[in-house]
Amino acid sequence: MKPTKIEHPEYFHRVIDCQYACPAHTQVPEYIRLITAGRYDDAYMINWISNVFPGILGRICDRPCEPACRRGRVEKEPVAICRLKRVAADFKESIKARLPVPPKTKNGRRIALIGGGPASLTVARDLLPLGYQVDLFDDQSAAGGFVRTQVPSFRLPQEVLDEEVNYILDMGVNCHFNHYVGSLKEMLGRGYDAIFIGTGAPRGRDLPELPGRKEGDRFIHVGIYWLAAVLYRHIDRIGKRVLVIGGGNTAMDCCRTARRLGGDKVKVVVRSPRAEMKASPWEIEDALHEDIPIHDKLSPLEFVIKDGRLAGMLFERVEGQVDDQGRRRLTATGEAPVFLPCDEVLLAIGQQNAFPWIEKDIGIEFGRNGLPVLHEITHQSTLPQVFFGGDAAFGPRNVITAVAQGHQAAISIHLFCEGRDLRQRPHPRVNLTGQKMGFHDWIYDSHVTDDERQLVPTVEKVRSLKDRLLEVELGFDADRGHRESRRCLNCDVQTIFIDRTCIECDACADICPVTCINFIVGGDEDDLRSRLQIPADNREQALYVSPPLPTGRVMVKDENVCLHCGLCAERCPTASWEMSKFTYHEAQAEDV
């Protein structure tokens, strides 16, 4: 195996598992350290620059960072990264003075954003400071997109949403609310330099063919429309017995909202086995905590109507089986159908994209899946001045992905307006900062605490179930936030090995608590992985290999469970290990 090129910006980026896993590459360890130091404003700004909506995401993010967190591999649970983001948002003072101010003189370019969700708002935030004129069109009365209409207030209070949406709108977005764009052709005719489409996946899936669907229509609702109607107060109650069909996060939002609108006996019914449900584990937990049972492996057969009212639903028992091609399929067990009585049904079985307003003859190609044909990185459609982002681009994902795509689209739009090659992307800004302060003394806090993950306090269930506007989670207080922030392993403080000065005394290998440093005879990667003191089985984590040392051996470090405690550097007599903070700032439109 060749010596590792640590100069490559992606090498150390990969070691920072949380940042690497975050679609927007938020500098997680950096903001967590700032929280430890009580510098909430700074922590918030680090977040705001990368993910635009720290207060919102600190409550409702899908948290791809947490399963990736190294702490989860050495201890039971990862750092509560998401909830720490909320700590930064909750405890910050005013950051308004720190927001970028768009120039008074514009650059003469006009951009239209269709849809007012997180992707579009991200594009606006990235392009306004560069002097663009930004016009936003949305059919709702306020910006926020599905974050506003679908996420219940007991998970995301409206004030938090408004605050962060307004940071962007106040930068000078020309908003056209309650304005449904019915024709892209007409928009193209308005002479915009570029158009960004971030209209999400607005169509909730239904079960139109199921017997009884039409007759029971009054009692059967499509989840996302129903949630929006609750938000706008068109609906304020539901029957006592409710079935929620589906196993994703929308299903969890539906069932918990139903509990707050008078549903006493709310049940979730899902086709797939419980372990394969799409909803985040913590959202499932929250639903269970609110006395909502989950019935799995049941496939809907029929809406049962009696005397013009919905009496319940019939389900077929199914089980997962692997077919010849190795795909998992659900097949009927042949048992008698199961009847579950109910008064109303909420369908949360998926969302689809819909672009009825995009004319077929204007040059935008669509693929077989109904999604536009886009360049994967530039997000440019087959009509050069039209870009897509968020759920509208590659199908429904999550908010943080929409933000990341918004950043990329903004870069593309800027390059496009400058007449430059869209594929020549700006590079990330990286830096290495030595952490040595004195003899065995570091700038960062290298101590590894034994504390377990802190629990988030919640409002009493009796109270929260009475009021759909009352936020359930109270968030960490400053003390708990501090304790939790100290659980971070500082994975951005990198161990850098200097082979020229190493005397191979083994001190680092001996002291390493997690046995990741080895001095062995070189070999290819598979061979090295198998010969380490503890074999390196996690192939998603790199091996750091040095050039050959005087004895002919090489240093091999398995990055997998390194605690970044700095003991290797402390025990090295020749300073051949350095602890350096690696800063990776994902390129944005301003870096073009």
Next chain:
Amino acid sequence: MTFVRPSFRHPQQPTNALGYVRKDYEGLISTLCAGCGHDSISNAIIQACFEIPVEPHKVVKMSGIGCSSKTPAYFLDRSHGFNSVHGRMPSIATGANMANRDLIYLGVSGDGDTASIGMGQFIHALRRDLNLTYVVMNNGCYGLTKGQDSATADRGSRTKKGAPNPFESIDLCEMAIQLGAGFVARGFSGDKQQLVPLLKAALLHRGIALIDVISPCVTFNNSSGSTKSYQYVRDHIEATGTFDFIPLQQEIVVQYEEGATQAVTMHDGSIIQLHKNVGGVDVTSRRRALDLLEAEREQGRLLTGILFLDPESEDTHAILNTTLTPLNQLTQAELCPGAAALEQINARFR
């Protein structure tokens, strides 16, 4: 400075046959200088005890005074231990061993503690073949008092900022072979591949097992004029051979060409398979072992590995024909059998 080692260990760390993990054999975080060879030896001891495996509570750590003698704090913190007066580790170990023969005795000493102040004790422990693994962490200088030459410093060797040593050095291994030790070996702290099996074999050897481990003092004796620096030792090292230590219960899986390998069966049935490098030497011959040590020394080379091994050697208890039950388990009735028994004994001398 970090005084606490994180408590987390690798999630896939292996468990030994007794159900212990390596952490169960660790000690406190070391306070020796960064890069000290002694820390490597401590780790080799941890590894050897984990691999054999021994039960931590069946081990007794004995030491004297010096950097070396601080190390028992850094390994096996679930074992018994006694930190004795300077150079007096062997007599304390003798007393403990006489009282309870069932434990595994591990003595840790340095070149000052052994070859200077403790020489008188050292040679008698060898003569008596005390059942003790005697590890000398040999750095050729007095590190704890700022690096003066010790009695094992080679003539002409220079410590940091020191003058060449004018005196002849003591070769502890030669001395041990001459005085009848049954297991004599030399290791290097920078070569755990050799040191760990040496320690395993020594810990299971009956009688005294001396391992002289060259352990560079990075602070005072790792300079270019020193014969005990990492660089010098690596350039001049020569091993009697590589070897496998095969405990009794384990199956022999690797077969070596005949002639090149010497298999020595230990008292408990364990086998040491030695793959010779140097002149096909028989390590069970005391005279040849001494010849070889001298020959290699003439060549300016440092011979390591097992230097001498007498699988038939007996320990002090066997020599004195003591009772098989440890003395500390005997009751008063057995220890004081009464006037009639005394009369019988006295009658034998009439």
